[in-house]
Amino acid sequence: MNISVIGTGYLGATHAACMAELGFDVIGVDVDPEKIDSLSRGELPFHEPGLPELIRKHVDSGRLRFTTDMSEVGAWGDVHFIAVGTPQVKGGTGADLTYVDAATTSLVRSITKSGALIVGKSTVPVGTAARLYDLVQQQKNPGVELSLAWNPEFLREGFAVEDTLRPDRLVVGTRTEADEAKLREVYAEALGRDTPWVSTDFETAELVKVAANAFLATKISFINAFAEVTETVGGDISTLADAIGFDDRIGRKFLNAGVGFGGGCLPKDIRALQTRVAELGLDHSMKFLDEIDQINLRRRKKAVARAFELLDQDVVGKKIAVLGITFKPLSDDVRDAPGLDVAARLFNAGADVQVYDPEGNKNAAKRYPRLGYVDSLTEAVKDAELVVLTTEWNEFKALTPADLQDLVAAKRFVDARNVLPAAEWEAAGWTFAQLGRKFNG
Numbered sequence: 001m002n003i004s005v006i007g008t009g010y011l012g013a014t015h016a017a018c019m020a021e022l023g024f025d026v027i028g029v030d031v032d033p034e035k036i037d038s039l040s041r042g043e044l045p046f047h048e049p050g051l052p053e054l055i056r057k058h059v060d061s062g063r064l065r066f067t068t069d070m071s072e073v074g075a076w077g078d079v080h081f082i083a084v085g086t087p088q089v090k091g092g093t094g095a096d097l098t099y100v101d102a103a104t105t106s107l108v109r110s111i112t113k114s115g116a117l118i119v120g121k122s123t124v125p126v127g128t129a130a131r132l133y134d135l136v137q138q139q140k141n142p143g144v145e146l147s148l149a150w151n152p153e154f155l156r157e158g159f160a161v162e163d164t165l166r167p168d169r170l171v172v173g174t175r176t177e178a179d180e181a182k183l184r185e186v187y188a189e190a191l192g193r194d195t196p197w198v199s200t201d202f203e204t205a206e207l208v209k210v211a212a213n214a215f216l217a218t219k220i221s222f223i224n225a226f227a228e229v230t231e232t233v234g235g236d237i238s239t240l241a242d243a244i245g246f247d248d249r250i251g252r253k254f255l256n257a258g259v260g261f262g263g264g265c266l267p268k269d270i271r272a273l274q275t276r277v278a279e280l281g282l283d284h285s286m287k288f289l290d291e292i293d294q295i296n297l298r299r300r301k302k303a304v305a306r307a308f309e310l311l312d313q314d315v316v317g318k319k320i321a322v323l324g325i326t327f328k329p330l331s332d333d334v335r336d337a338p339g340l341d342v343a344a345r346l347f348n349a350g351a352d353v354q355v356y357d358p359e360g361n362k363n364a365a366k367r368y369p370r371l372g373y374v375d376s377l378t379e380a381v382k383d384a385e386l387v388v389l390t391t392e393w394n395e396f397k398a399l400t401p402a403d404l405q406d407l408v409a410a411k412r413f414v415d416a417r418n419v420l421p422a423a424e425w426e427a428a429g430w431t432f433a434q435l436g437r438k439f440n441g
């Protein structure tokens with residue numbers, strides 16, 4: 001079976017390489033020639049653990065190729081996955097579907113192989129698959145049988161390869177048994193490992209994806225709302241999370257309080273869901289997600305407020321080291337990253353911000369070129385009046401007071417991810433603040 005993947009970003013490049021790993025011949029298609037050049041050389045243009053090795057392996061074996069020319073896959077592919085971006089629309093809160101629409105239209109026009117199946121993987125508002133199904137039927141070439149299915153993706157950046165090869169569930173929305181059977185064939189190896197297979201209609205498949213992300217976002221903002229309370233009355237947010245997490249109906253995962261969620265998925269997906277549901281006339285059903293968003297955004301302001309408190313409300317000209325700029329560890333992705341937001345706010349307030357992230361500096365510099373970027377933790381913290389930890393890379397989680405005390409100008413630390421032992425830092429003479437703990441100055 002020949003497989004094409006349209007869109008070779010974080011999702012598409014991973015999916016293409018993993019499909020090759022499962023034994024298929026794969027072509028990845030993208031409109032970005034630089035991305036395609038890099039992938040064709042076997043080089044991954046972004047950071048994702050384990051993926052460079054897989055891309056290299058299958059480019060070398062000849063099983064994986066990349067092109068900017070859609071017509072190459074039209075006569076060749078049996079299954080075409082759509083993995084292009086669905087970012088937040090500029091100036092609004094809904095999903096921008098122009099890339100999905102453009103990719104589908106140009107793909108459909110190029111397909112000459114009858115019996116091919118187009119499979120949407122991008123995260124889309126409910127109703128998109130049905131609309132695209134009609135578009136496919138209207139625009140397909142004469143004499144060509146073509147169908148469409150929706151197969152949302154649940155991979156996490158940082159674990160993308162593992163999550164694709166060993167997914168915790170597979171969800172497929174189809175309109176015919178033949179389409180479902182074809183997708184079973186694609187995923188036969190994963191299913192051999194007892195992966196739950198959820199076969200459903202288009203609408204459920206689309207909604208499962210955004211429901212999962214909305215639930216995860218809600219869990220994070222739930223604990224962060226309690227962090228606002230413990231910051232005021234005292235108490236320890238991590239102990240609270242541990243204690244409720246022992247109840248396996250609740251579970252401890254995604255209850256880490258801190259500077260909140262970011263990335264290319266959770267923030268835009270909860271906004272797009274609310275927007276879509278309101279469009280459908282159900283203004284109130286997802287209104288709570290607005291509060292989830294607001295709680296999350298307040299966490300970034302709180303991290304900045306803590307920095308101000310530690311510097312006696314005067315940040316102008318003060319050197320502040322910001323450790324971690326990506327939205328989470330093991331990724332170079334800075335889309336809607338809380339750390340980058342915090343760094344930019346401190347810079348805009350007049351601080352001399354020096355950022356260090358093991359993988360994210362390059363992407364962050366494209367968005368905020370005026371921040372200072374350095375290549376090591378040591379350079380970032382040297383002579384700093386304040387250190388702010390915003391992404392919990394292992395390198396930062398392993399820090400001890402002794403590592404920094406001779407480098408900094410003043411022993412002040414904001415741990416905005418609550419990953420360091422506060423008592424130890426305080427005992428070593430640091431003015432040490434976390435989110436979700438009362439700060440007594």
Ligand SMILES: NC(=O)c1ccc[n+]([C@@H]2O[C@H](COP(=O)([O-])OP(=O)(O)OC[C@H]3O[C@@H](n4cnc5c(N)ncnc54)[C@H](O)[C@@H]3O)[C@@H](O)[C@H]2O)c1
Pocket residue numbers: 006007008009010011012029030031032035083084085086087099102103121122123124153154155156157264265
């Ligand atoms: N990043 C993740 O972890 C993840 C996980 C699950 C689902 N998703 C969803 O997957 C989709 C893609 O996300 P991403 O993070 O990979 O985005 P991305 O921005 O990294 O990649 C999108 C790619 O699509 C390409 N593209 C745009 N228009 C195209 C066209 N007409 N033809 C061919 N290529 C085109 C872009 O050049 C880009 O390389 C989104 O809907 C996202 O919500 C992402």
Ligand SMILES: O=c1ccn([C@@H]2O[C@H](COP(=O)(O)OP(=O)(O)O[C@H]3O[C@H](CO)[C@@H](O)[C@H](O)[C@H]3O)[C@@H](O)[C@H]2O)c(=O)[nH]1
Pocket residue numbers: 123153154155156157158213216220253254255256257258259260261262263264265266327328
């Ligand atoms: O307890 C927690 C857990 C996570 N986060 C933050 O939440 C964000 C998102 O984390 P995560 O969900 O691990 O990252 P993504 O790679 O964006 O993955 C999410 O978004 C993807 C795209 O839709 C989905 O496929 C995944 O299932 C879903 O977890 C990050 O900023 C984390 O720092 C917290 O603040 N506290």
